[in-house]
Amino acid sequence: MWCLVEDFKSIRRQEERKSLFSTLDYTRDTRGFNEFIEKPELLDVPMVGRKFTWYKPNGSVKSRIGRVLVSKEWMDVWLNCKQFILSRPVSDHCALMFKDLKVDWGLKPFRSLDAWQSDGRFKDFVRSKWSSYKVQGAVCSFSKKKKLKN
Numbered sequence: 160m161w162c163l164v165e166d167f168k169s170i171r172r173q174e175e176r177k178s179l180f181s182t183l184d185y186t187r188d189t190r191g192f193n194e195f196i197e198k199p200e201l202l203d204v205p206m207v208g209r210k211f212t213w214y215k216p217n218g219s220v221k222s223r224i225g226r227v228l229v230s231k232e233w234m235d236v237w238l239n240c241k242q243f244i245l246s247r248p249v250s251d252h253c254a255l256m257f258k259d260l261k262v263d264w265g266l267k268p269f270r271s272l273d274a275w276q277s278d279g280r281f282k283d284f285v286r287s288k289w290s291s292y293k294v295q296g297a298v299c300s301f302s303k304k305k306k307l308k309n
Contacts, residue, residue, distance in 0.1 A: 160232035163201070164255060166213070166225045167192065171203065175223040177211070201228040204257070209244040212253045227257050 169192035170176050170185060196203065204227040212225035227242040234240070239261040245254040275281045294305040 161230050162233055163228045168224050177221050179219045202234050204242045207241045207243045225255055
C-alpha cells in the first residue's frame with residue numbers, strides 16, 4: 160500500500176494543459192504517462208477545487224502536472240480521499256493537500272449559541288451540569304479536560 164505525490168511534468172489528457180499561444184500535440188507524452196500509471200494499476204486520486212496545478216507567471220500556460228497517485232490497496236483503506244489544489248502565493252506550482260473526507264473524530268464538541276446567554280436560566284443550567292460531573296484527579300487541568308469531555 161503506497162501513495163505517490165509528485166510533479167510529473169506530464170499530463171494524462173489534452174485538456175489538462177491550456178495555452179494561449181499554441182496547440183501542441185502531447186499525444187506521445189500522454190500515452191507514455193498513462194502507461195506508467197496503468198501498468199502497476201495506480202489510481203489517480205480525484206481532484207477538488209482548481210483544474211490546474213502549474214501556471215506560467217503571466218498566465219498564458221497552465222497544466223495539471225502535479226498529482227497524487229495511489230495503489231488499489233491504499234484506496235481500499237481510504238476510499239474517500241481527495242486531492243485539493245490550493246493557491247500558489249509564491250511558486251508557479253500550486254500546493255496539493257491530500258485529505259480523507261470521511262474521518263470519524265468522535266463526539267462533537269459542546270457548542271454555545273450567543274442567544275442562549277440571553278436566557279436567564281442558561282448559566283444555572285451550565286453550572287448544575289458542570290458540578291454534576293464527578294472526576295477524580297490530582298491535576299486541575301486533568302479534571303477540567305475530563306469534565307469538558309463529558
